[in-house]
Amino acid sequence: xxxxxxxxxxxxxxxxxxxxxxxxxxxxxxxxxxxxxxxxxxxxxxxxxxxxxxxxxxxxxxxxxxxxxxxxxxxxxxxxxxxxxxxxxxxxxxxxxxxxxxxxxxxxxxxxxxxxxxxxxxxxxxxxxxxxxxxxxxxxxxxxxxxxxxxxxxxxxxxxxxxxxxxxxxxxxxxxxxxxxxxxxxxxxxxxxxxxxxxxxxxxxxxxxxxxxxxxxxxxxxxxxxxxxxxxxxxxxxxxxxxxxxxxxxxxxxxxxxxxxxxxxxxxxxxxxxxxxxxxxxxxxxxxxxxxxxxxxxxxxxxxxxxxxxxxxxxxxxxxxxxxxxxxxxxxxxxxxxxxxxxxxxxxxxxxxxxxxxxxx
Amino acid sequence: xxxxxxxxxxxxxxxxxxxxxxxxxxxxxxxxxxxxxxxxxxxxxxxxxxxxxxxxxxxxxxxxxxxxxxxxxxxxxxxxxxxxxxxxxxxxxxxxxxxxxxxxxxxxxxxxxxxxxxxxxxxxxxxxxxxxxxxxxxxxxxxxxxxxxxxxxxxxxxxxxxxxxxxxxxxxxxxxxxxxxxxxxxxxxxxxxxxxxxxxxxxxxxxxxxxxxxxxxxxxxxxxxxxxxxxxxxxxxxxxxxxxxxxxxxx
Numbered sequence: 001x002x003x004x005x006x007x008x009x010x011x012x013x014x015x016x017x018x019x020x021x022x023x024x025x026x027x028x029x030x031x032x033x034x035x036x037x038x039x040x041x042x043x044x045x046x047x048x049x050x051x052x053x054x055x056x057x058x059x060x061x062x063x064x065x066x067x068x069x070x071x072x073x074x075x076x077x078x079x080x081x082x083x084x085x086x087x088x089x090x091x092x093x094x095x096x097x098x099x100x101x102x103x104x105x106x107x108x109x110x111x112x113x114x115x116x117x118x119x120x121x122x123x124x125x126x127x128x129x130x131x132x133x134x135x136x137x138x139x140x141x142x143x144x145x146x147x148x149x150x151x152x153x154x155x156x157x158x159x160x161x162x163x164x165x166x167x168x169x170x171x172x173x174x175x176x177x178x179x180x181x182x183x184x185x186x187x188x189x190x191x192x193x194x195x196x197x198x199x200x201x202x203x204x205x206x207x208x209x210x211x212x213x214x215x216x217x218x219x220x221x222x223x224x225x226x227x228x229x230x231x232x233x234x235x236x237x238x239x240x241x242x243x244x245x246x247x248x249x250x251x252x253x254x255x256x257x258x259x260x261x262x263x264x265x266x267x268x269x270x271x272x273x274x275x276x277x278x279x280x281x282x283x284x285x286x287x288x289x290x291x292x293x294x295x296x297x298x299x300x301x302x303x304x305x306x307x308x309x310x311x312x313x314x315x316x317x318x319x320x321x322x323x324x325x326x327x328x329x330x331x332x333x334x335x336x337x338x339x340x341x342x343x344x345x346x347x348x349x350x351x352x353x354x355x356x357x358x359x360x361x
Numbered sequence: 362x363x364x365x366x367x368x369x370x371x372x373x374x375x376x377x378x379x380x381x382x383x384x385x386x387x388x389x390x391x392x393x394x395x396x397x398x399x400x401x402x403x404x405x406x407x408x409x410x411x412x413x414x415x416x417x418x419x420x421x422x423x424x425x426x427x428x429x430x431x432x433x434x435x436x437x438x439x440x441x442x443x444x445x446x447x448x449x450x451x452x453x454x455x456x457x458x459x460x461x462x463x464x465x466x467x468x469x470x471x472x473x474x475x476x477x478x479x480x481x482x483x484x485x486x487x488x489x490x491x492x493x494x495x496x497x498x499x500x501x502x503x504x505x506x507x508x509x510x511x512x513x514x515x516x517x518x519x520x521x522x523x524x525x526x527x528x529x530x531x532x533x534x535x536x537x538x539x540x541x542x543x544x545x546x547x548x549x550x551x552x553x554x555x556x557x558x559x560x561x562x563x564x565x566x567x568x569x570x571x572x573x574x575x576x577x578x579x580x581x582x583x584x585x586x587x588x589x590x591x592x593x594x595x596x597x598x599x600x601x602x603x604x605x606x607x608x609x610x611x612x
Contacts (some may be wrong), residue, residue: 019484024439024443026438026439042512050442050443052438052442052472054435054438054468055465055467055468056464058432058435058464058465059432059435059438059464059468060435062428062429062432062435062436062439062465063435063436063438063439063442065426065428065429065432065436065439066426066436066437066439066440066443067439067440067442067443068409068439069426069436069439069440070406070439070440070443070444070447071443072443072444074439074443089429089432090427091462092429096427103504147472162521172400203406203424203426203440203444204404204424204444204447205404205446206402206403206404206423206424207403208403209417212403212422214422214423214424214425215424215425216418216424216425216426216427217424217425217426217427218418218425218426218427219427220416220427232479240493
């Protein structure tokens, strides 16, 4: 059995990224993810990679753009206010169809907010905080193990579809320590293959005529017909992603459910504790936990509404963002209620249990 | 028939979309000639800005990346770090480099990134129709300084070359002029040097071109050269502000 290491979430994701073959990392410190950049500053050079502390989150995402244009696995990380700064870069990366991994360890907002965990960036992540028609894959872990497992997944998805894969974590997962079992590190041969996987489009050394072909990394198309084609091609890609990459967890879903909860990340983990307690008392409550926030598991939520379900409860550490997607998924089939907490506060399993009991009647 | 002059191989045969009399054509050519002479065409990656030269990826015959406004030095950092076996240049105007991109250029220069930055200074924002730039001279009328730039309100033009030369890391920083044939010959020498040092991995190199914008200055091209000689050269002095090769040769 593989070794389990007790690790802080922020460090686990960094270690996992290195094992997934990431050899370029550009970032700026920000609480609550400074442990991530510090880990990278120590371990990336040891892995033979490049670490640069950028002058800002803006510079960092643009360094990612440049390195990604050369076909390399590259990552940046930040927390909410810094991820706001990256939105321009994410739009450009998306328009140029480049692969990149962005980690957001979400904290309380808006504005400077605080440094406690929150889920207030759901809209920014899933509605595309930058300008224009684009999507990013959004992965939401709920444990340190899952956070770590999302590194190789994010890189693979980003490379496969040539788009941004954003890991939407939070300050709690980033800061807490749990045992983690890592996937094996890439071998030399695998790293070589990764380095060469994008040679059909990325910038790389050229040859003289007749094989001279220069590569252009770009999102500018002044002819609206050409830009329209570009964007429609992005859409085709996104349709494929929606078809193939939806991920979610069903917890205690059964035909006995009278209430179904929908929650992601830390909120889901807390809800599971409440559900376990309620089940002991004979109250059947199920949970759908989206793991991909985009593409959103709308059908899974709809399918989970068995005959006896009278209400759906969406639980989030924000004012109500994912609840919009839940309502869209259910199309009014069943009433959707909300339990939230803002400001970096986190509800307890007891509070969740009390809320579910309140709406049970 | 013998060919004694032709388009450098590092330029494509796409016709430039620059205005008649614009000096972008000259600076493009100097860079491309130097790339040919140094054999850099196949190992070069360029970063084009937002500005009149936003379409430079159509004109340079090497790998090119289009950057967001001001971000070219950050892209260049990522590119050179990802492919240290290749060479990188950026090509930027006043707004791109001296306004929105000020942080990026200072920090790329300060880190001593092994890139070459070409800075086209024509004291105005060309592409967007002639607004004030950080390099616009006091009293100069633009579409956003219609009463003339008032230095008591919004300060003086920025001398980027001198400013970057205060940093330790940069290897070569020069300001050249494109305002006369003699100046252009000297400018070519600076461009060649900057790219040669780049090829030899010596460090960060920077060339600022004192340029014209006939269209937005409202002057015919030849009058624009005269205006620039009279008004820009006294403020933006031609010179070499840093050249570490001189100290190194002395040793």
